[in-house]
Amino acid sequence: MAGSLGKDLLGLADLSAAQIRLVLDTAVPFREISERQIKKVPTLRGMTIVNLFFEPSTRTRISFEFAEKRLSADTVNVAVAGSSVSKGETLVDTARNLEAMKIDMVVVRHPASGAARFLAERIESNVINAGDGTHEHPTQGLLDLLTLRDKFGDLAGKRICICGDVLHSRVARSNIWGLTKLGAEVGVCGPRSLLPNAIGEMGVTVFDRIEDAIQWADALNILRLQLERMQGGYIPSLREYNRVFGVTRARLEAAPRDLLILHPGPMNRGVEIDSDVADGPHSVILNQVTNGVAVRMAVLYLLAGGRPELAEAAKRGPA
Amino acid sequence: MPNNPETVLDARALDRTLRRMADQIVELNSGTDGLVLVGIQRRGVQLAERIVKIIAGAEGATIPCGALDITLYRDDLQTVGPRPVVGATHLPWTLDDQHVVIVDDVLYTGRTVRAALDELADFGRPARIALAVLIDRGGRELPIHADVVGRKVDVAPGKRVDVFIVELDGRDEVVIASRTSGE
Secondary structure, eight states, rough: OOOOOOSOBOGGGGOOOHHHHHHHHHHHHHHHTTTTTOOOOOTTTTTTEEESSSSHHHHHHHHHHHHHHTOOEEEEEEEEEGGGGGOOOOOHHHHHHHHOOOSEEEEEEEEEETTHHHHHTOOOOOOEEEEEETTEEEEEEEHHHHHHHHSSSSSSOOOOEEOOOOOOOHHHHHHHHHHTTOOOOOEESGGGGGTTTGGGGGGGGGSSSHHHHHHHHHHEOOOOOOGOOOOOOOOOOHHHHHHHBBHHHHHHTTTTSOOOOEEEEEOTTTBBBHHHTSSSSSSOHHHHHHHHHHHHHHHHHHHHHTOOOHHHHHHHHHH | OOOOOEEOOOOOHHHHHHHHHHHHHHHHHHTTEEEEEEEEETTHHHHHHHHHHHHHHHHOOOOOOEEEEEGGGGOOOOGGGSSOOOOOOOOOOOTTTOOOEEEEESSSSSSHHHHHHHHHHHTTTSSSSHHHHHOOOOOOOOSOOOOOOEEEOOOTEEEEEEEOOOOSSSSSSSEEEESSSSO
């Protein structure tokens, strides 16, 4: 149904083009709320949301927290360090204990692919995937789509190249699903050691040379080289990576058109992206951050609707 | 059609009504100083813009005209099933000490106006807030009344007032229809 997202947001692979457009369309008016002097609306008053992060995150967690607070939800952050998670409690036990304290939504980040779905199938609360292993990071995909749509209008026929560490990137997978569903052409570019073997099956064009990708594309989504996931020899050295695959001003100047530059952050300046590109006139990296809050507000808002127990509470409560 | 919709205002009557409302708004405010019109999404916005145009023609004054979407302030969010689409809110100026007039198409239960008052309070502290509506159909569920009313009609709870405006619907007309017909 185009009018709703259902109970959970687990990945863009599960959404229809209409559902993706619904989120993007809803996010646009939410941007204005963050421009107000009082950056708050009462929409999710009385709802409790738990941000359950089994992996370190600054940007995504803060972005979700802003989104939740600007919609007047009550929020609790659970991080791995210092919680019972580090005492060996399982994911489901943690979530069930939280549910016993009467929560409404869980935003979960977990190092295992599929963790969000596993959780969603076992608890009543809405589950939002904030990144599961190398699988999906749907709200990042959605904010990338919104940022591209702001600049391009319709994405049909636009060429977006995802550059770098596609192998370890849940952002890449969410992007590929989302972009393809909205009719964009998707390319990937990186060393073969950092591209999944079956990448061709996702309907993308593979570029071995960054120069060729730059010739082809309207926008580059430059992924972070995930140094913490690089146990063992994917690339010879960071310097060599920058020399062969780094997006530099000189390389962009050879392009037939101005390329929009996206990066999900945090950036390794001087590795996958040079500073004068990151801070250049065609960079929309900070627009992505602003859009992130709006997209997450839209997702929270859309998931909060149509739940019977909340409907009952609304009937009981004052108008 | 099984039951023909009954026309309350045709295009000319709607125009006349808006002119009278514009006069009354200016009178209520004793002029145009500090006056700000705020239309409620959706049709209130276009009606407010028209009233601003009429006032500009008659008084030579350009009055700020904003838009308010009250969806996020509704009291029935959890019950309305498929999410209503959120429209734009556009209030780029301070409302502190201004004379704000909320403009809407139909006043019924008063819940929309209640939400609009809540939302306006988050934008500042106007000296006064007044309410102007094209149609007052009765049936209030909250202690809210309009200061300027285009047309008062008694409509049974099973019926619906439909306001059509050129900007969105291609024609100007207000009709009373049975709840099941139309949209």
